[in-house]
Amino acid sequence: MSALLDIAAVSRVFASGGVFSRRRMRAVDDVSIRLDGTKAEIFTVIGESGSGKTTLARMILGMLPPTGGRILFRGTDVGGLRGRAARMAFMRQVQPIFQNPFEAFNPLKRVDRYLFMTARNFTPGDEQASADAALRKVGLSLAEIRGRYPHELSGGQLQRVAIARALIPEPALIVADEPVSMVDASLRMAIVNLFRALRDSMSVSIIYITHDLATAYTISDRIAIMRQGKVVEAGDARAVLDAPVHPYAQLLKASVLSPDAATRHVPHETRSP
Numbered sequence: 001m002s003a004l005l006d007i008a009a010v011s012r013v014f015a016s017g018g019v020f021s022r023r024r025m026r027a028v029d030d031v032s033i034r035l036d037g038t039k040a041e042i043f044t045v046i047g048e049s050g051s052g053k054t055t056l057a058r059m060i061l062g063m064l065p066p067t068g069g070r071i072l073f074r075g076t077d078v079g080g081l082r083g084r085a086a087r088m089a090f091m092r093q094v095q096p097i098f099q100n101p102f103e104a105f106n107p108l109k110r111v112d113r114y115l116f117m118t119a120r121n122f123t124p125g126d127e128q129a130s131a132d133a134a135l136r137k138v139g140l141s142l143a144e145i146r147g148r149y150p151h152e153l154s155g156g157q158l159q160r161v162a163i164a165r166a167l168i169p170e171p172a173l174i175v176a177d178e179p180v181s182m183v184d185a186s187l188r189m190a191i192v193n194l195f196r197a198l199r200d201s202m203s204v205s206i207i208y209i210t211h212d213l214a215t216a217y218t219i220s221d222r223i224a225i226m227r228q229g230k231v232v233e234a235g236d237a238r239a240v241l242d243a244p245v246h247p248y249a250q251l252l253k254a255s256v257l258s259p260d261a262a263t264r265h266v267p268h269e270t271r272s273p
Contacts, residue, residue: 180210
C-alpha cells in the first residue's frame with residue numbers, strides 16, 4: 001500500500017545573483033519525510049526564516065518542482081502532475097492554508113463566494129449547505145459571514161474561513177504554511193487546537209509549517225527541524241523537543257524557555273551556589 005506522502009531525498013536549487021549567474025542556492029537539501037497514512041497525524045516542519053520550510057511546502061503542494069528526489073502522494077508523483085483533471089484530483093485530496101488570510105482573499109470579493117466556488121468544484125450539490133457545514137467545523141456559520149468582505153472580518157475569523165474552505169473537499173492532507181503567524185497571540189492556540197480537533201474528528205493529516213516552537217510542542221505528533229535546507233533532527237515531537245540532540249535544536253528550544261527552565265535543560269552546566 002502506498003504511503004499517504006513520501007518525500008524522498010528532495011532538493012530544490014535556485015539560481016542566485018541574477019538570471020545569468022552561475023551561483024546556486026540549495027533552499028532544500030536532501031529532505032526525506034514519510035506519512036504512512038495508517039493514522040491521521042500532525043507532522044510539524046519547524047525552522048527559522050530561510051530554513052527551506054516554505055519551499056518544501058510549495059513542493060508538496062505541486063506549486064514548485066523539486067530539482068532532485070521526488071514527492072509521491074498516494075503513489076502519484078506530485079512533480080509530474082499534468083493537465084487540469086490531474087490537478088483537480090490532487091487538490092481534492094491535498095489542500096493548502098497560507099500564512100496571511102488577507103492575501104488569500106480578494107478584498108473586493110465577498111468571502112462566501114470562495115466557499116461556494118470551492119463547493120461547486122469539489123462537492124457538487126447544495127453549495128450553501130457544504131459551505132455552512134465546513135464553517136461549523138471551525139466554529140463559524142454561513143449566517144455569520146454571508147455577504148461580508150475580508151475587511152469586515154477579524155484576522156482570526158478570516159483564517160478560520162480559509163480553513164473551512166480547505167475542508168470542503170474533505171481532503172486527506174492539509175499543508176498549513178505558517179497559519180498563525182499573522183493572527184493575534186490570543187487566537188493562535190485556538191487555531192492550532194482546531195487543527196488537532198480536525199485531525200481527530202475528520203482523520204485529516206496536517207503538515208504544519210511554523211517557526212513557533214510553543215504551538216509545535218502543543219499539537220505535533222512528529223516533527224522535523226530544518227536549518228539551511230536540511231533536516232537536522234526528526235522524530236516523535238515530545239521526544240525531540242524535550243531532549244533535542246542537535247545543537248541547533250537545543251538552541252531553538254532554549255530560545256523559547258524561561259531562564260529557569262533553560263538552566264534545567266542545559267547539560268553538564270555548573271550552577272553557582
